[in-house]
Amino acid sequence: MNSWERFVDAFFNVKVMAKYLPDIAYGMLVTVELAALVIAAGLVTGLALALVRSLGFRPLNLLIIFVVDLFRALPPLVIIVFIYFGLPAVDIAPSGFVSTWLSLTLVLMAFSEEIYWAGITSIAKGQWEAARSTGLSYGQTLMHVVLPQALRLTIPPLTNRTIAITKGTALGTVVAVSEILGMASSAVSNSYNPSPLTMGAIAYLILFFPMVIFGRWLETKMAWKR
Amino acid sequence: MAAKPIAGSIVQARGIHKHFGALHVLKGVDLLLAERELVFVIGPSGSGKSTLLRCLNRLEEPSSGSVMVDGVDMLDARTDINHARQRIGMVFQSFNLYPHMTALGNVTLALRKVAGKTRNEADTLGHAALARVGLADRAGHTPGQLSGGQQQRVAIARAIALEPRVMLFDEPTSSLDPELVGSVLGVMRDLRESGMAMIVVSHEMGFARNAADRVVFMDEGAIVEEGTPAEIFERPVQERTRAFIGQIQRH
Numbered sequence: 001m002n003s004w005e006r007f008v009d010a011f012f013n014v015k016v017m018a019k020y021l022p023d024i025a026y027g028m029l030v031t032v033e034l035a036a037l038v039i040a041a042g043l044v045t046g047l048a049l050a051l052v053r054s055l056g057f058r059p060l061n062l063l064i065i066f067v068v069d070l071f072r073a074l075p076p077l078v079i080i081v082f083i084y085f086g087l088p089a090v091d092i093a094p095s096g097f098v099s100t101w102l103s104l105t106l107v108l109m110a111f112s113e114e115i116y117w118a119g120i121t122s123i124a125k126g127q128w129e130a131a132r133s134t135g136l137s138y139g140q141t142l143m144h145v146v147l148p149q150a151l152r153l154t155i156p157p158l159t160n161r162t163i164a165i166t167k168g169t170a171l172g173t174v175v176a177v178s179e180i181l182g183m184a185s186s187a188v189s190n191s192y193n194p195s196p197l198t199m200g201a202i203a204y205l206i207l208f209f210p211m212v213i214f215g216r217w218l219e220t221k222m223a224w225k226r
Numbered sequence: 227m228a229a230k231p232i233a234g235s236i237v238q239a240r241g242i243h244k245h246f247g248a249l250h251v252l253k254g255v256d257l258l259l260a261e262r263e264l265v266f267v268i269g270p271s272g273s274g275k276s277t278l279l280r281c282l283n284r285l286e287e288p289s290s291g292s293v294m295v296d297g298v299d300m301l302d303a304r305t306d307i308n309h310a311r312q313r314i315g316m317v318f319q320s321f322n323l324y325p326h327m328t329a330l331g332n333v334t335l336a337l338r339k340v341a342g343k344t345r346n347e348a349d350t351l352g353h354a355a356l357a358r359v360g361l362a363d364r365a366g367h368t369p370g371q372l373s374g375g376q377q378q379r380v381a382i383a384r385a386i387a388l389e390p391r392v393m394l395f396d397e398p399t400s401s402l403d404p405e406l407v408g409s410v411l412g413v414m415r416d417l418r419e420s421g422m423a424m425i426v427v428s429h430e431m432g433f434a435r436n437a438a439d440r441v442v443f444m445d446e447g448a449i450v451e452e453g454t455p456a457e458i459f460e461r462p463v464q465e466r467t468r469a470f471i472g473q474i475q476r477h
Contacts, residue, residue, distance in 0.1 A: 129285050130322035130381070134336035134388060135312040144335060148326050 013195040020187040024199045027183030030097075031207060034179060035166045037101050042108025043162070049109065050116035054142065064113070071110035076168045079103035084175040096175035108165045115157050119150035159215030163208060170204075180204060234261045236392050236423045242281055242291035244274070244447075251277050252288070253447040257425075259392065264424045266434040266455070269444035270470060275427040278444070279394045282425070283314040296391040312340055315385030319397040321377040323369040329356060329380045330365040333387050341388060355387035356380070359413045375406030379413050386417065393417065395426040431474060435459060443467045 001009065053064050071079070084099035094102065123146045131141040173182040184200030237259035244252035252274045259265055267275045280286035282293055284300055284307055293300040298310050323332050330352045337348035356365050359379035369377050378398055385393060395414065399407045411433050418424060418437050428434070434441055434455055441458040443451045443466075451458065451467045462468045 124320075124322070126318060126320050126322035127324065130316075130318060130324075130384075131335075132308075133283055133285060133311055133314070133316040134384065135308045135310075135340035136336055137308050140339050144339065145324050149324075152326070 010194055011198045013193050016187075016191045016193045016195040017199055020183075020191065020196045020199065023183045023187055024180065024196065024203055027178060027180035027200070028203045028207065030177065030183075031169050031179040031203075034097065034101055034104075034169045034172065034177070035207070038104040038108060038166055038169065039162055041101075041105040042165070043112050043158070045105065045109040046112030047116050049113040050120060051142070053113070053117055054120055068110040068113050071106045072114070074107075076103055076107050076165070077171050077174065079106065080171055080175055096172060096177040099175050100169065100172035100177050104165055104168050104171075107168070108162065111161045111165065112158060115154045115161060116150065118157075119154040120146060122153060123149050156215070156219050159211075159218065163211050163215065166211070167204070167208065235259060236261050236263075236296055237282060237425070238292075238294040239278070239282060240292045242278065242293070243289045244277055244281060244286060245289045251447050252281065254291070255444075255447070255449055257442070257449070259423055259425055260439075261423055262421045263439045264418050264426065264437055266438035266441045267425060267427045267444060268429065268431075268434070268441060268458075268470070268474075269450075273444040274447040275444050276396050279316075279396050279425060279427055282394060283311050283316055285316075308340060312336070312388045313391045315382075315388065315390035315393040317378070317381050317385055317393065317395045317398045319400050321369070321374070321381045321401075323377055323380055323384075325369050328366050328368055329361060329372065329383075332369070332380055333384045336384070337387055351387050352383075355383040358386065358416070359383045360409070373406060374402045375409045378402065378410045382410075382413055382417070386422075390422075392423040392425070395424065395428065397427055397429070399428060399430055429474060431459065443470065445470070 049064050049068070053061050080099050080103040083094060083103055084096060087094060120142075127145055127149070128141055131145045132138075136144070169177075169179055170181040172179050173185060176182065180200045180203045184196040184203075187196035188194050235258045237257065239255065239257040242252050242255040242257075243250070255274070255278055257265070257278065267278070269275050277286055281288045281291075282295065282300070284293075288301065291301075295310065296313050298313070299305055300307070300310060323329075324335070327335065330349065333352040333355050334343075334345075334348035337343045337351055338345060341348075343351065353362065353365060356362055359382050361376060361379055361383065364372060364376060364380070369380070372380065382393075382398075398414070399410050402410065407430070411430060414424070414426070414433070415437055426434075426438070438455050440452060441455050442449055443458060443462070443464075445466050451462060451464045458467065459471060462471055
């Protein structure tokens with residue numbers, strides 16, 4: 001075998017790939033499930049925190065800021081390990097899937113809260129004043145005037161952050177989640193051939209490339225003339 | 227300027243004080259506005275004109291004093307402020323249109339959400355209000371597609387669509403290019419002729435001369451002098467008024 005053949009055999013071994021394709025496909029399914037749950041829960045709780053913060057109740061805001069900074073500072077893997085290996089000590093034993101989901105949700109919540117908050121505070125005071133002067137309540141102003149504008153501003157940073165954090169689903173492999181990387185790794189151990197990792201990489205591209213494109217499309221669609 | 231209650235007065239502000247921290251912005255201002263009256267408020271920047279206006283609909287909370295608008299005590303904790311604000315239209319220097327909505331959307335939002343109109347009713351009223359400001363054909367345009375003058379007229383339509391009892395104008399033409407000022411003043415003149423009670427903070431002296439019933443000169447948080455346009459512009463009594471009028475007339 002020359003070195004080219006060895007390279008192909010290692011990373012593009014068709015036999016190995018065919019054998020483990022179903023495993024990788026299953027891993028993709030788990031990754032999609034995990035990612036969807038993280039995105040939904042993270043973006044919703046982040047928005048909820050930002051809305052609560054906009055009420056300007058100081059003790060509550062300090063708590064929010066503390067929580068948000070905590071989860072922005074901690075590496076996601078540390079949170080996952082903490083939940084998966086730590087919580088059983090107090091008789092709570094979440095599965096690897098739940099641990100990973102909860103950790104990434106908390107991280108996305110924290111980052112998205114900051115992004116939403118930046119969006120809300122960037123809306124000119126005059127927008128609030130104009131709306132309130134016509135009799136709209138605080139909540140109505142937030143809902144109909146401020147949030148629609150703020151959300152448009154947040155879409156580019158939010159998309160980037162969401163993609164970055166969702167890719168963290170691969171961290172689930174350390175707590176035995178059978179997502180793409182987990183499935184690929186065990187396939188490598190079983191076949192003594194790294195080709196499943198190539199499939200894993202391709203699987204990630206198939207999942208995340210459209211997300212990147214979708215984010216770009218949203219950005220242009222949501223832009224409006226000022 | 228001892229203010230006696232005037233029968234049929236639509237705005238009665240008495241003894242308004244406003245502090246911003248250590249800054250004493252309004253120092254006991256009394257302002258009465260009769261039905262159908264147009265009062266012009268002039269004065270150097272920082273004299274408290276805008277703050278006074280904003281105290282009337284409680285965009286700014288007065289530190290003390292009383293504000294009655296159309297018989298409603300604006301400072302009473304039991305007053306539904308959102309309901310009361312519908313009766314007080316306000317127009318801002320920077321228009322403050324909602325950029326994500328069309329002109330019609332801007333005008334109808336409060337009609338639907340505050341006045342409780344259905345979408346159809348609100349659209350009908352909204353189109354009528356836009357027609358009143360000469361923008362019937364711009365209903366579907368977003369603020370970004372309109373000139374400054376058109377934007378300000380949409381802002382006026384947004385306010386008058388709620389059928390307010392009084393309109394507050396906070397330097398409505400100050401951020402407009404000179405050639406666009408006329409269209410906004412024209413709409414304000416029409417409003418005046420329809421009998422709308424108005425308080426206008428502005429430096430448009432020509433408009434004040436033609437349209438104002440009364441001119442109020444403010445300086446350093448207090449009303450220095452008030453009178454008819456002729457009295458204030460031609461024969462001001464107070465030295466500060468004279469100096470200010472002299473200054474702006476040189477321009």
